[in-house]
Amino acid sequence: MAYQTIIEDGIDILVAGAGLGGTGAAFEARYWGKNKKIVIAEKANIDRSGAVAQGLYAINCYMGTRFGENNPEDHVRYARIDLMGMVREDLLFDMARHVDSTVHQFEEWGLPLMRNPKTGAYQREGRWQIMIHGESYKPIVAEAAKKSADKVFNRICVTHLLMDEGKANRVAGAVGFNVRTGNYHVFKSKAVIVAAGGASNIYKPRSVGEGAGRVWYAPWSSGSAYGLLIGAGAKMTQMENRIVLARFKDGYGPVGAYFLHLKTYTQNCNGEEYESNWWPQLQEMVGKEYLDPEASHRTHRPIPTCLRNHALINEVNAGRGPIHMVTMEAFQDPHLEEIGWHNFLGMTVGQAVLWAATDVDPKNENPELTTSEPYVMGSHATGCGAWCSGPEDISPPEYFWGYNRMTTVEGLFGAGDAAGGTPHAFSSGSFTEGRLAAKAACKYIDDGKAEGIRVSDEQINRRREEIYKPMEHYRVYRNEITAGSVNPNYINPRQGLDRLQKLMDEYCGGVTVSYMTNEKLLNIGLKKMKILEEDLEKIAAENIHELLRAWELKHRHLTSEAVMQHTLFRKETRWPGYYYRGDAMKVDDENWHVLTVSRRDPETGEYTMEKAPCYHLVEA
Amino acid sequence: MPTFVYMTRCDGCGQCVDICPSDIMHIDDVVRRAYNIEPNMCWECYSCVKACPHNAIDVRGYADFAPLGHSVRVRRDEEKGVIAWRIIFRNGEKDMNLLAPITTKPWGQEIPQLADQSEPSQEMRDSQLLFNEPKYIRLDDGDLHTLESNGLKMKDGVYY
Numbered sequence: 001m002a003y004q005t006i007i008e009d010g011i012d013i014l015v016a017g018a019g020l021g022g023t024g025a026a027f028e029a030r031y032w033g034k035n036k037k038i039v040i041a042e043k044a045n046i047d048r049s050g051a052v053a054q055g056l057y058a059i060n061c062y063m064g065t066r067f068g069e070n071n072p073e074d075h076v077r078y079a080r081i082d083l084m085g086m087v088r089e090d091l092l093f094d095m096a097r098h099v100d101s102t103v104h105q106f107e108e109w110g111l112p113l114m115r116n117p118k119t120g121a122y123q124r125e126g127r128w129q130i131m132i133h134g135e136s137y138k139p140i141v142a143e144a145a146k147k148s149a150d151k152v153f154n155r156i157c158v159t160h161l162l163m164d165e166g167k168a169n170r171v172a173g174a175v176g177f178n179v180r181t182g183n184y185h186v187f188k189s190k191a192v193i194v195a196a197g198g199a200s201n202i203y204k205p206r207s208v209g210e211g212a213g214r215v216w217y218a219p220w221s222s223g224s225a226y227g228l229l230i231g232a233g234a235k236m237t238q239m240e241n242r243i244v245l246a247r248f249k250d251g252y253g254p255v256g257a258y259f260l261h262l263k264t265y266t267q268n269c270n271g272e273e274y275e276s277n278w279w280p281q282l283q284e285m286v287g288k289e290y291l292d293p294e295a296s297h298r299t300h301r302p303i304p305t306c307l308r309n310h311a312l313i314n315e316v317n318a319g320r321g322p323i324h325m326v327t328m329e330a331f332q333d334p335h336l337e338e339i340g341w342h343n344f345l346g347m348t349v350g351q352a353v354l355w356a357a358t359d360v361d362p363k364n365e366n367p368e369l370t371t372s373e374p375y376v377m378g379s380h381a382t383g384c385g386a387w388c389s390g391p392e393d394i395s396p397p398e399y400f401w402g403y404n405r406m407t408t409v410e411g412l413f414g415a416g417d418a419a420g421g422t423p424h425a426f427s428s429g430s431f432t433e434g435r436l437a438a439k440a441a442c443k444y445i446d447d448g449k450a451e452g453i454r455v456s457d458e459q460i461n462r463r464r465e466e467i468y469k470p471m472e473h474y475r476v477y478r479n480e481i482t483a484g485s486v487n488p489n490y491i492n493p494r495q496g497l498d499r500l501q502k503l504m505d506e507y508c509g510g511v512t513v514s515y516m517t518n519e520k521l522l523n524i525g526l527k528k529m530k531i532l533e534e535d536l537e538k539i540a541a542e543n544i545h546e547l548l549r550a551w552e553l554k555h556r557h558l559t560s561e562a563v564m565q566h567t568l569f570r571k572e573t574r575w576p577g578y579y580y581r582g583d584a585m586k587v588d589d590e591n592w593h594v595l596t597v598s599r600r601d602p603e604t605g606e607y608t609m610e611k612a613p614c615y616h617l618v619e620a
Numbered sequence: 621m622p623t624f625v626y627m628t629r630c631d632g633c634g635q636c637v638d639i640c641p642s643d644i645m646h647i648d649d650v651v652r653r654a655y656n657i658e659p660n661m662c663w664e665c666y667s668c669v670k671a672c673p674h675n676a677i678d679v680r681g682y683a684d685f686a687p688l689g690h691s692v693r694v695r696r697d698e699e700k701g702v703i704a705w706r707i708i709f710r711n712g713e714k715d716m717n718l719l720a721p722i723t724t725k726p727w728g729q730e731i732p733q734l735a736d737q738s739e740p741s742q743e744m745r746d747s748q749l750l751f752n753e754p755k756y757i758r759l760d761d762g763d764l765h766t767l768e769s770n771g772l773k774m775k776d777g778v779y780y
Binding site for chain 1: 622638639640641642643646657658659660661662663664665666667679681682683684685686687688689690691692694696698701703705707708709710711713714716718720721722723724725726727728730731732733734735737739740745748750751752753754756757758759760762764765766767768770771772773774775776777778779780
């Protein structure tokens with residue numbers, strides 16, 4: 001094939017994936033690395049890439065210490081209870097103590113933050129959320145990244161990290177291909193910040209056709225954060241902690257502003273409040289420590305997201321669906337009605353399209369809610385990601401190895417979805433994590449830790465061959481058949497994705513099995529996953545666009561395998577409403593009040609699992 | 621098919637191809653105009669709709685659950701810093717116009733060039749502070765929160 005090899009050499013900091021985490025990293029890196037070469041490699045166009053591409057109507061992580069609202073430790077306690085105790089509190093505290101400085105800069109750059117006319121403070125949607133007109137959130141932060149970066153390579157699908165051949169377990173850059181020209185790109189870099197996305201589309205969606213695109217989390221979030229890191233042998237944490245969302249049916253429009261600001265609420269098909277009926281039974285499963293409705297009623301302590309899902313799922317399974325969001329009261333107020341619609345237009349236009357198509361006017365009828373298929377990511381109410389070092393002044397020894405947000409691979413950093421154990425970072429927290437990783441990466445280089453990196457032509461050529469193999473495979477076997485997509489020698493990326501989704505759904509707790517799995521199912525699933533891996537060696541790409549889909553699928557596959565391994569390892573049901581281990585239906589704090597950590601050996605593909613201690617912030 | 625392109629309006633300029641986050645807006649080889657090559661990977665994010673200089677791109681809701689006959693149109697203006705939406709229901713009974721700001725400042729001008737900032741001191745480098753900190757954390761003279769300052773410690777074990 002005639003594709004060129006284009007080598008970008010002498011990079012100090014390579015940012016792989018520039019959504020909110022990556023733009024934060026590129027922006028901040030320039031301050032600490034005035035003369036450093038900072039390069040972005042992004043699969044799409046950074047003006048509209050990542051999960052915030054279409055905008056946001058709220059910033060969901062803002063302390064408001066300036067207005068006397070919250071301190072960082074308040075946010076840590078909130079995320080801790082929401083995730084049933086399983087978080088990295090050092091990383092959370094660190095993010096929370098910096099996040100306001102990020103948000104204040106956004107306002108200065110022109111992001112329209114709403115103000116409460118009475119207090120002058122930012123308009124709160126809930127305790128942690130502030131309301132914004134964020135249609136151009138992504139283009140604005142992209143401007144900041146462009147000002148700082150030496151070069152932005154748009155439309156580069158990064159497929160692998162390069163590894164140093166001088167010193168084991170040290171990163172040396174990344175490789176990928178341009179989805180327009182098809183050219184092979186090599187980035188030789190002293191440090192790499194992976195800020196790629198989590199994974200949509202690894203579980204069979206509820207939709208059956210076009211609607212598969214209307215996933216809750218962006219369809220272009222291909223699990224590359226995990227595919228790249230796992231492929232490089234970085235340790236991962238909490239990969240079992242996939243998320244299920246209770247959202248407006250089919251359009252998956254957001255409910256945060258509806259619940260918190262518009263004060264809408266849910267009821268079953270008979271118009272009854274149903275959640276509290278499920279609490280006694282659920283309390284037996286998880287213990288009063290995690291579900292105490294009376295305490296939640298008295299204080300700000302939330303009922304964990306997963307447990308509220310549990311009530312919804314069980315109410316529907318008991319035959320009292322659909323669940324409705326009661327909007328008819330709030331929407332009589334024209335101001336609140338307008339907010340309800342703006343909320344969709346600002347971040348999930350598809351929900352507005354759906355209501356227009358189905359004549360659903362929430363003023364006159366209460367729309368349906370449903371629970372989504374599961375997603376794997378690390379910045380919403382879930383904390384999948386890499387096992388990263390925390391900051392020196394907070395982290396206990398088990399959580400600290402030199403550089404903030406550095407993974408277990410030297411010189412390789414994570415931010416946003418890539419950093420594990422840090423849920424509830426959302427957009428502002430992801431940008432902040434990018435900033436933290438960038439400062440640490442500059443220090444890593446300044447400390448001389450990236451000296452003497454060696455990358456052989458052999459490694460570069462081997463990856464090149466590997467990247468284009470799906471196209472080569474297509475070329476060789478295509479003409480064995482007359483026409484069509486059925487070929488005994490290969491599957492195409494869509495066929496592979498369908499198989500992955502079915503497998504994850506049926507064996508790893510997807511929507512068609514009401515999020516249920518067990519050890520036996522998981523062991524069968526893992527066997528099938530290995531065979532799928534063999535078949536992915538025979539995946540065929542007809543063109544460069546299909547080659548992009550082929551590599552996205554490979555990243556989704558690596559992500560999925562990690563999810564299964566972690567789900568098998570944790571022998572308890574820690575997050576009822578996200579998934580259930582039918583053979584261990586209770587929270588088991590005696591054995592499992594720990595973080596799960598995995599490593600996939602890049603040579604053999606073998607997994608090793610371990611437990612890591614869970615540290616909590618307590619009063620001194 | 622989530623986004624689609626009107627034949628008579630598209631001139632094949634490729635702005636949509638350039639911006640689409642999902643790489644699904646491509647130029648058709650025969651008619652030389654843009655089209656959505658993979659509707660089930662379209663998020664209806666409207667990035668291409670907003671970018672099209674000829675208003676040639678529109679959205680028809682997902683066929684597996686959205687009936688025909690609705691319209692959600694948009695115009696985004698970076699100069700004026702606003703975005704205007706119009707939503708029309710299938711039954712024609714609701715027709716809404718909604719306007720929102722997209723920025724409060726002239727585009728891109730208020731973002732600092734960090735290369736021009738003064739060099740951070742070694743003390744700053746060794747600290748936990750980021751650019752513009754501690755000032756921007758609370759916009760007062762307060763310092764960064766630490767475990768000590770907030771009376772906290774990290775402890776291994778089961779706490780709720």
